[in-house]
Amino acid sequence: MRVIRFIQSDGFPDFLARLSRNNRVLAPVVKPAGKRSVVFEQWREGMPVILEKTTVPPKEAVLPQCETLFVCKKSKNPDNPEDVGMTLGTVPEDASTTLPTLIFACRSCDARGFAVLDRPFLKGPFADPYYKARRARLAVITLTCSTGCNTCFCHWVGGGPSSPEGSDVLMTEIEDGFVLQAMTPAGEALLESSNLADGKDIFPKAEAARKAAWASLLPAPDLKNAQQKVAAVFKNEQFWREHAAACLSCGACTYFCPACYCFNITDEGDAFEADGARRLRSWDNCMSSLFTREASGHNSRAQKAQRLRNRVSHKFSTYPENWGKFSCNGCGRCISNCPVHLDIRDVVVNALAVEDE
């Protein structure tokens, strides 16, 4: 059996302080506002942690909202203005590249998100060096869910409240504490280096809690034909127009998705200035009309129905075609964060119901 430890409910500050010595620990904290949100932030001594599913997924740990790929500087030779030299400047350091990152109290759906990102970034014809550098130094402690929720549907898409994929440690709440179970060698090392008590004896309690969580979920529809069915409605314009009617074409669904990974590359600044010019990689989203607008002015997805079709098809048909799995983990953030409460589950279920022509 793998390494299992137990932590008392009041033991987190010590545990996190210990982890923070060698890691950038990202933990969920509340941002108070009329509409409160929960986000991952670098944990510091005294910061109150809240064990809720976050509003914003932790994908920024490996794919920052914006990162500088390189900086370049140009200079003119004062004696001969035609002689322009170019040098690469230093990319400003940020904590995500200097320290290993540890995500504390992640959720199974978000941890599975890392597995979705890994496939195109690491397992394709070439590995993305920026992603790889961060991913190699990432550890994930996942808190298993004790119930489902009104918008999440992890068990529809191959996950579950205690799915281990993408997690190094699974943490499960039992009475007066949490059981931590290592799922990978990195997780084992992490728990072994802690000073937590052994939890082998009480592990059955955690197993029981996980079973109870599974049992609390509502029945899931069978999505085994989803890939074919979603592909089959691709040309059904009416279907997509109806489902996209209320869509506002904003990026709330994609930017809050733990499995969306499209990016944009832009150059900012002037290479002749002191700071130099920066080449940036930043998030992009397929719900924006600019996403597919070509330099010629032609836009292959000028209508919002085409863009919604792309998003759903990518998650349930084309990504599975390439990688054998859905690129949706059922976290439900695209539903709960949608300003008009669109439901991706409806789109998929309705696609399943469309009769083949």
Add this chain to the structure above:
Amino acid sequence: MPVMQGKELRIVGFLCNWCSYGGADTAGVARAEQPTDLRIIRVPCSGRVDPLFIVKALLNGADGVLVSGCHPRDCHYSAGNFYARRRLEVLKRFLPVIGIDDARFEYTWVSAAEGQRWQQVVTSFTERVHALGAAPRIEDAKPFLKVADMALKPLRTLGTGKNAPLEKLKEAIKAKLPELECVIGWQKGYDDIHTTPLFMKSAEEVDKLVWGPLNVVNTANYLSQFKGKKVGIVVKGCDSRSVVELLQENLISREAVTIFAMPCEGTLDVARVNEKLGRYTIVNAADSDGAGLLVTVDGKKHSLAMEELAQGKCRCCTHPSAVLTDVLVGDAPQAPAAAPTPPELALLDSMGLEERRGFWRGQMERCLRCYACRNACPMCVCRDHCVSDARDPHWMTQEADVVQKLFFQTIHALHLAGRCTGCGECQRACPVGIPILALRQQTARAVEELFGGYKPGFDPAAVPPLLGYEVEEQNIRETRI
């Protein structure tokens, strides 16, 4: 090292080519002694100065900005400076809400002959900025998170629309449906406490229409996408103001839209409802007792009282009934006349400039630039051509820092000046709950103060104030230096 390094501040001047630029030249030719802090940018007219030029300079490190144009009635293009005067005065009243001292920005008039006046203007403005010192940066402010008190007493008794004649409304829609492409309304969403927009094309679809405090989405947002077609729209009072504003700006035509209205009794703040209910799997039952919703989730009963959980805008609402209708169902209630300062803006009013900078820094940090705020705005009619996405002109970089994010909010707020009806969809749409409505509320307040109590979205024939001018402005006294 330049001699003046460390002694000079960064002041940007936007000078009209036809007057102030010449005035500065006259001052130079006359060897009038002047401070050297000002960096001059020549523009064809003060009317060319988009308030965003000024905000961009101030957010990116300028210590002061001066705009100088031709004297009123002297514009080379007849009226450029009249338009500029309105915009710049609104801007001046907007800056403090994001924590920028409005004394760091000034606009004035100097003609090409007034070399001496130029010398005095530049000297006194530079002295003023020096007295303020180097401008503090938003990104250096200490995050300061504070929550608006939403517990203020509503102006009228809010309800759930339990007794609203919904069936009568449905009949009215069905009667008109044959003439219309579709009618926009609301239907039950993914559970009983979330609704989603409904586009009714058939009688069966009309039967899906729901009415109540969960109808939060502003239906007017969808009108502009039906341009050229005849559509119907079901509105709350606030939505109707957006429809009127769209008419005011000729973005839709009166003949093409049929407005169905029922008096609104208030809407719920869905975010706070979600917070109150906590994590739940299923809604077992939802009913209303008139004063609030009674919902059972996962077998547990909750009471969602309107008094406690209504949206801030509903508490301050003076127009529960549509301001323009074709088909009105139900009796229009007595509406209160005067609204207090909305709670989001009242919170900012209670802070000093430094706290406001900290507030916006702390709030903007979690913005993901998803632009739900922009796309949820019924008045954001540029749609796929927003300046925030444009590379040419290059208003914003893709960098994910607080300056870029706050700058976008400023763009949005200023583009809405005199147009925003305060429907609050921007703030409601924000997934991370940034209270951005306060910025729009501040522009609305400035417009109201400056232009004789003008409120957008009431009169389809009224010209939005920033699209017009008066030669003698009643409430603007611009010569301060």
